[in-house]
Amino acid sequence: MNFDVLVEVHLRPGVSDPQGATIERALPALGFDEVAGVRVGKAFRFSVVADDEPSAHQQVTDLCDRFLTNPVIETAAITVTAGA
Amino acid sequence: MGVAVFPGTNCEHDVVAAVGRLGDGASADLVWHTEQTVAGYDAVVIAGGFAHGDYLRPGAIARFSPVMGAIATAAADGMPVIGICNGFQVLTEAGLLPGALQKNAGLSFICTEITLRVESTRSALTRAVALGAELRVPINHFEGNYTVDEPTLQRLKDNDQIVLRYVDNPNGSVDSIAGVCNEAGNVVGLMPHPERASDPLLGSTDGLALLRGLLTPARI
Numbered sequence: 001m002n003f004d005v006l007v008e009v010h011l012r013p014g015v016s017d018p019q020g021a022t023i024e025r026a027l028p029a030l031g032f033d034e035v036a037g038v039r040v041g042k043a044f045r046f047s048v049v050a051d052d053e054p055s056a057h058q059q060v061t062d063l064c065d066r067f068l069t070n071p072v073i074e075t076a077a078i079t080v081t082a083g084a
Numbered sequence: 085m086g087v088a089v090f091p092g093t094n095c096e097h098d099v100v101a102a103v104g105r106l107g108d109g110a111s112a113d114l115v116w117h118t119e120q121t122v123a124g125y126d127a128v129v130i131a132g133g134f135a136h137g138d139y140l141r142p143g144a145i146a147r148f149s150p151v152m153g154a155i156a157t158a159a160a161d162g163m164p165v166i167g168i169c170n171g172f173q174v175l176t177e178a179g180l181l182p183g184a185l186q187k188n189a190g191l192s193f194i195c196t197e198i199t200l201r202v203e204s205t206r207s208a209l210t211r212a213v214a215l216g217a218e219l220r221v222p223i224n225h226f227e228g229n230y231t232v233d234e235p236t237l238q239r240l241k242d243n244d245q246i247v248l249r250y251v252d253n254p255n256g257s258v259d260s261i262a263g264v265c266n267e268a269g270n271v272v273g274l275m276p277h278p279e280r281a282s283d284p285l286l287g288s289t290d291g292l293a294l295l296r297g298l299l300t301p302a303r304i
Contacts, residue, residue: 011186015231016256018191070141070177072184073231 002083003048003056007068007076010041015073044068047083056080085298086115086125088155088171090135090146095168095279099131102282102295110299117149127164127208127298128155130171132224132277142170142185142227143177152178164208164298165271169225172263172273181264181273182240183232189256193226197287199251200262200276207247207265209272212296218251219290221276228275230257230264243267248274 011017019040027035050056057080064076085103089096096114103112112129115122122128135146146152152174159165159180167175175181188194202210202217213219232240237258240246248263255275263274278291 016186016189016229018187018189018229018256022191067144068140070144070184072176072182072233073186 001050001052001056003050003053004081004083005044005046005048005056005060006079007044007046007060007064008041008079009044009064009069009074009076010039011073012075053080053082085110085112085127085129086122087112088117088122088128088130088151089114090117090133090149090174092134092137093131093170094133095170095277096131096133098277098279099129099168102279102291103129103298105282105292106296106299108299115151117146117151119151120154122151122154122158122163125158125163127166128158129298130155130165130167130174131279132169132171135170135174138170141173141177143173143175146174147178156180159266159271162268162270166209166298167271167273168277168279169223169228169275172275173227175271175273180271181266182236182245183230183258183261183264185227185275186229186231186256187227188225188229188254194228194254195222195224196254197222197281198254198276200248201251202247203249204244204247204265206244207269207272207297209263209265209274209278209294209297210247212299213293217293219281219293220288221278221281221291221294222288223254223276224280225255225275228257229255230261230275232258232261240264245269247272248276
């Protein structure tokens with residue numbers, strides 16, 4: 001089966017995020033005074049072929065641990081959905 | 085010694101020239117990233133630059149190059165392996181050194197000369213300098229903000245693995261760390277560029293004192 005995958009990578013809680021902090025500091029100048037807690041990450045979209053959803057999830061978890069994230073400072077949120 | 089070169093590395097010739105300035109017949113060869121062995125060298129330097137374009141994360145793709153397997157094997161056998169700047173990032177991504185290098189606090193690309201303090205002389209890079217010595221060496225990076233969790237930081241302190249600190253922290257690095265080594269002391273990574281402080285014309289020759297540590301002990 002084909003599965004669509006979304007991987008969102010973020011810095012671990014507690015790891016400083018200079019990009020997020022800079023964006024947050026810029027927001028009041030644009031009138032966005034209510035925004036707080038900005039964290040910047042990156043997203044990957046791709047598809048995988050697997051027998052079922054758990055094995056697709058396992059493949060992507062392995063891919064994240066070994067390549068898409070640096071586990072020292074980053075975590076990944078994985079979303080797998082049945083593809084067309 | 086060998087100087088590892090990936091697509092996008094750009095400091096390799098500076099390192100080769102600096103090694104030549106050590107005198108006493110010291111010399112270095114370029115080692116392309118597809119090489120399967122680094123046997124025969126006294127030491128290997130992973131030079132700075134943007135290996136594989138820094139795509140994904142600095143060092144994330146370089147660690148899969150064949151030469152990294154050879155370097156990991158040589159490092160396990162005790163060969164001195166030094167990663168400078170992007171080379172430091174490669175070594176952390178490869179798991180040969182603890183921690184990671186984050187974007188600089190303040191998000192500035194920093195290109196300036198800084199003062200380093202030698203915090204340990206048991207590493208391959210610092211065995212020829214005095215403990216506490218202060219060295220003027222340039223930095224040139226955007227992602228040099230050394231990050232490590234608290235238990236690992238404590239382990240680094242307990243094992244004397246913090247090799248160099250910034251006297252005036254330029255980039256937000258945890259505990260002002262500029263360079264660390266592995267437990268054995270033969271694998272060392274640092275963000276500053278000792279090869280750019282290797283000639284009076286460059287404003288400082290303090291980097292040579294570091295590179296001298298890469299010579300075999302009898303030649304230091």
